[in-house]
Amino acid sequence: MTKKIETRIDRRFAALKKEGRAGLVTFITAGDPDLETSKAILAGLPKAGADVIELGMPFSDPMADGPAIQASSLRALKAGQKMRDTLEMVRDFRKTDADTPIVLMGYYNPIYVYPNDAFLDEAAEAGVDGLIVVDLPPEADDELCLPAIERGLNFIRLATPTTDDKRLTKVLKNTSGFLYYVSITGITGASSANPDDVQLQVARLKKATTLPVAVGFGVRTPEQAREMAKGADGVVVGSALVRAIETSLTEDGRATGNTVGSVLSLVEGLGAALRAS
Template sequence: MTRIDKTFAALKREGRAGLVTFITAGDPDYETSLALLKGLPAAGADVIELGMPFSDPMADGPAIQASSLRALKAGQTMKKTLSLVREFRNEDQTTPIVLMGYYNPIYIYAVDRFVRDASEAGADGLIIVDLPPEEDEELRPAAVAAGLNLIRLATPTTDAKRLPAVLANTSGFVYYVSIAGITGTAAPDVTSVGAHVERIKAHTDLPIAIGFGVKSPEQVRDLAEVAEGVVVGSALVAAIAESLDADGKATGETKPKLLGLVEHLSAALRQPAEAAAV
């Protein structure tokens, strides 16, 4: 079992959904990003998605686009992103890390080298948003051989004909995109999402994590009723952005603001009644 498998098995035993948090590697700088990454598990993150900065993140909304640009401006590279994972693993051998991003930086780094280095650094899975199943032959076999979960996206437009291709060779969990569009720009409709998730569950035993547009404890709590995980990304990188100074540099508020929000969101999964009263 991979760390992802073990984490979702543990969550099932606890009787709750997991909080999946997204931050961008190197945002707003390497050292601050490392401190945030190390702080996420204690704040309540069950799984961490670490964004690989890219200059043209087409599936992402303004908040995550801006975080990528901040990271790249600060000198973040793929090598440094994998170094973040490696440093995190020096202290935490339990919390899964999923590298999320686009295929171009992986291709430039070299696929075999990337898969080897990501696995050796301690990454557990990959979400490559612009790599459809029909075009993953360069990456998928190498990732599977290295023990990395390849996690695919299902969306509101993934129909019955398309779903088997999405689920084939998927492992770890299925990421359900709750809205049609880019990240962080609309709120998910729980009733609609629930119906789509049930349809997917009829075809797979994998856990399902719901993301895109999730910002509040109330949304986290509601979506946790229909899935095994809830992903929050744009709200977290927006919190980082709000804490920066006029020059885009980290301040004394950056770490507490980000981790405080994670604690607040996590409480919706661990203490639903208490969170509802906040």
């Protein structure tokens, strides 16, 4: 039987609820475009306005991701990013920030080969708060989900427009931290969903769970973030941030003096929109 341990994610969403606003959940890929630049972006995200940070674990075959995030993963791998580097990024981050939740997001293969127990132990020790592993279904909870919860890590699941009530029950069984609502069908970075449809879906999800619901996929601008926040507890922005990295690079993919600032400037605009809504 798993035990419930309060995490930074729990505390952050409780604080956001008291503030009466949705939180900004930002995604970047660890090691993109290189380790030092990625560490600088990560360190700057909370001050820029990120309430929760998703840190992508680079993988060579990110099948659920669109071209922008796929490219970011490949840039990171080309720069030599390893899982141990990603965990070390979290350790470094925790030296100056003990409060901002960090969720590692990605695919099972890099965890499996680490392997599982070593990864979970090191993730918990480094200061990781939760995991999103998009290719591990609820039927495989014994594999990683339940051992993660035992170590005090939230295991966050995704729900989509095609997740019916029967499936939702299975999805929610061992989910903790928050529920990530993928507002469109398809890959990351696609067109944004209709905000009215999202509000209806979020209301349906909230009838089934007391967990916070964060909405993502296709959110690129402060205006879209403000619209998606209606009725939701969080708004996830990922592809827009990795595109900001990509467009700041040199022709051969190297960071420039604008790389960190371009990402943090975008986050500032997104965060300001949610705080004003």
